[in-house]
Amino acid sequence: MKTNLLITAAIALLLGIVLNELGFFDSAKLLRGFRNLGILAADMVPPDFSVLPVAGRALWETVLMSFAGTLLGFLASLPLSILGTRNLFPTVLSSLARFVAAAVRTIPVLLWAIIFVILFGLGPLAGTFGIAAYTVGYLAKIYSDLFEGTDPEVLEAVGSTGASKLHLVRFVFLPEGANAILTQLLFMLEYNIRASSILGFVGAGGLGFVMQVYLQTLEYRRLASVLLLILVVVLAMDGVSAWIRKRFLLTAQA
Numbered sequence: 200m201k202t203n204l205l206i207t208a209a210i211a212l213l214l215g216i217v218l219n220e221l222g223f224f225d226s227a228k229l230l231r232g233f234r235n236l237g238i239l240a241a242d243m244v245p246p247d248f249s250v251l252p253v254a255g256r257a258l259w260e261t262v263l264m265s266f267a268g269t270l271l272g273f274l275a276s277l278p279l280s281i282l283g284t285r286n287l288f289p290t291v292l293s294s295l296a297r298f299v300a301a302a303v304r305t306i307p308v309l310l311w312a313i314i315f316v317i318l319f320g321l322g323p324l325a326g327t328f329g330i331a332a333y334t335v336g337y338l339a340k341i342y343s344d345l346f347e348g349t350d351p352e353v354l355e356a357v358g359s360t361g362a363s364k365l366h367l368v369r370f371v372f373l374p375e376g377a378n379a380i381l382t383q384l385l386f387m388l389e390y391n392i393r394a395s396s397i398l399g400f401v402g403a404g405g406l407g408f409v410m411q412v413y414l415q416t417l418e419y420r421r422l423a424s425v426l427l428l429i430l431v432v433v434l435a436m437d438g439v440s441a442w443i444r445k446r447f448l449l450t451a452q453a
Contacts (some may be wrong), residue, residue, distance in 0.1 A: 206290045237348035243423035250421045254409055260323050262432065264398070265391040267449055272334025276300075279335065280342030281331055281368055287346070297343060304336025308394055323404030330391050330398075338387060345370045345379050385440040392436055396429055415453035 222228055248348035282288055308316075312329035319325050348371055373380070399407025406425065413422040 200254065201333055239419065242417075242419040245420065246423040246427055247418070247420040248424050250409075250413075250424050251427060251428065254406065254425045257399070257406040257409045258396075258425075258428055261374045261395050261398075261407075262392060264323050264326045264405055265330060265395045268330025268395070269384070269388045269391050271327070271331040273338060273387070275331070276335045276338035276342060279339040280346065281372070283339060283343035284346040284372070286349075287367065287372075293343075297340075298344070300339035302336075302337050303332055304340060305333070306336075308333040308391075309397065309401060313401050316402050321402040321404075326395060326398040326405055327401035327405055330395055333394075334387055334391065338383060341383050342376070342380065345376045345383075349375050381445065385443060389433070389436050389440060393429070393433060 218224065234427070279296055279300055283293050283300060285293040286292075288296075308329055311332045312326055315325035315328040315332075395405055395407075396410070397407045399405045399409065400411050402408070406429070410422060410425055413419070413425065
């Protein structure tokens, strides 16, 4: 008990030091920030819904980018994650696959979008590839760890029959991890819809360009309408994801 209290106190002290370094205890700055927040909130009310036709078309482009980019990234991440499974492939190969996934994941999605804008020019194609690249890095890491957590007794039992690595993947790794694979894929799609809304800031298509225009021209009421539109889509996506999980995820039988 005493050790736990000491650890808790040490963590609390460390947090206090970090917050102080970040200016969290600067009361003047905090008060100024809250005052500016009130001014901004007042400028955003009431929302200007006249921009919904324009914002709706841009949002549809964002949803298409997110859907295509997520599925492309998912298809690329599966083989990479399988190669990164250390209890299936030699250490050299699995380490190389994990290094590739880590290198891809290190680059933020916004920077990926900039890179693909340079390669392919302005537009949603660059945003789609940017989302796909980031999705590969994220899902490859998650799925590799998932596959490594497969019950070793099941692996040993199937492997003793002379099953090849391909058979192990097909009949052990994928069925055992099906629930988590689908759950992470749906989460990634939800995340990408939110994250891709800012890719237009760098010319990668979607809703970000509209938001950037309203920010630069101080049209905060129109910006509020765009944010509400994003909220509606995110809530709808949450509902669809919940339905898919309920409909397709395997559940234990009593």
